[in-house]
Amino acid sequence: MATVRASVYRRNRTFETITKAMPAPAPGEALLRVRRVGICGSDLHIFQGHLDHRVPIDGTIGHEVLAEVVSAPADSTFAPGARVVVEPIRFCGTCRNCRMGATYLCRDLAVLGVDATGGMQDYWTVPVDRLLHVPDTLADDDAALIEPLAVAVHDVGRARVGAGDRVLVFGGGPIGCLIGLVAKAKGADVKVAEINPYRVDLLQQLGLSTIGPDADPVEVAREWTAGDGVDIAFEVSGSPDAARVVTDVVRVWGTVAVIAIHAEPVPVNLYPVFARELTLQGSRLYTRAAWEEAIALMASGSIPASRLVSRKIRLEELQQGMEAALGGGLVMKVLVDLTL
Template structure:
């Protein structure tokens, strides 16, 4: 952790002309260093990379600064500003630890008195009248991953966006299967302790660089991928599979906090016709759009989806929108009810899925089967339900190798592929599908929780039961 004077020193080093931290300091609330991750950790490097989106956050962990935009905004409401005797005097050089002996400049004039009490009280009254606590100027709420099965909620320094970044006020964050893997500690090699997760985010722009085309108040979703742009995958057009891929909310800080500085190239505008809640479902819908496109689902195809969670259901809805006949294999009664509400064909528990698929397709097998459960039994059965020259798409994360019927792959000359994230075009299509109402996402949201309940939300989502998509309202 940096010395507590680091924030002060930083503001001092920027020169009295900038001095955006003056008001916050005059309120006696210096920016606090936050233990973002243990220093020396292997995971430190990607988080601390100053060039990457989120890099400025990492810089805050090491060298916290007050949130310039909020201080500047508040300052406009202080009549006359902080002038005359209220002005904060520059610290004497020797006041800084390790600065050596007093160089004799600036000349000493008695003890340092700090800002005038009248100015402090005036600012405090103005802020309180507007419902702002002094601490809110420099800090924000965030949820922190603290190791397997533990999230805490606390405060961290509000980020200052870098030159390529916009500052977002995060509004909704979806919890997804990847987050549940993180919660169980499966991704500890990628997510550091003290890290902030959350990759299904919707927010509003607080400030953005002029040239970015975004302005304050714009509603946006975040495409949470950071890629190199020059490796083989990037040159092939698969930048979402970049060999140096970093995912915001996994490898880099994510959106489970009030304010987030994000590179503007990763933002997509959300039309006003889409509600905040539906906007948070654009990310998983982009996954489904990609999955259906990659499997080349065509009008009239018979499509069987193993797993009726949020992604499986969205794949079913997108495939149906494309004109396919769709059925979903699911065991959870709560999810079966939601599938029914969507008017989707269901294959419930206790059914012989292979026999059912054969009968559903007059003995030939389905055109495309998606494995979205992560369950080895589904992986074992998925090749058995597909027709000659049909397609098997693996969407679920199988952390361990599992048996697959390779004889069926051989005998029917099946095609099997993986389907992981999304390209930009998938996001644009997802936004169109929600905006037009072609894919009705509303019934997917089963629960809304505040940021402070993330731990319980994770436990409930992991426990199965009556859960579909859980949204965090920030």
């Protein structure tokens, strides 16, 4: 019997690599050989136990996946050997949210790698309608970041960032960095507030202006805009300190976009929302259109995604990779390389 490696979540900040039977695709599914899986901020929430109500014990996580097709239904457009990325959501298509077009906010939403089996394994079966082709011109490490880039594209689109907008991003981790790069690609003037010196340096290398740990983002925004405030502020850090001040930096009729997962309620200054008639905008996951735009952006060369990758690890090293990503330090993005 053919077997594969898979990482399973044992709870209590513990992952273990096991051997299990090769998965068999059901009708309508493709069998994929996984090449790369990114460690995401939501994976770190899983690691810390914040999503234990959703992730089954001994479940396999991983939703930022680059893979190649082993087999697919004959009537699909995916031939064996084709490289693909996976839009890791399942939705009903019939609830009110789905009928509105918000399938990614389905009442019965299931995220592969959270609520259902994910890609931290050598081979994975996925409904073929969740696959998108990867352009041949993209290297594996770039293509592996299409999923978080789709998140950033969706976030920037929801906030209606346009050319000439002044945009302040709180949090320069992978998603905050990609939001900054996407906003800049749309012609916005962008600053990213980040306290990790390694990330500040990397953000600057990528052409993004930064607000470091020794500067006050509120004061910087005031000086930058002659007291008006920025057009759009993104809260991507998950920091209570950022949540407290994010409404203070935005101009009249401006937008505050909340992207981070805050595991606990945090104080927010709502007075500016009233006084300056701010729009408070949430953003989560992505649409299929955001995926298509992300692939086009990546293929254009305007988003140097692979430069975010600070470490690549084997599947058996997932535990250490999680600890490194959670610890900060000299880390931006950790990729699990399933070809190793």
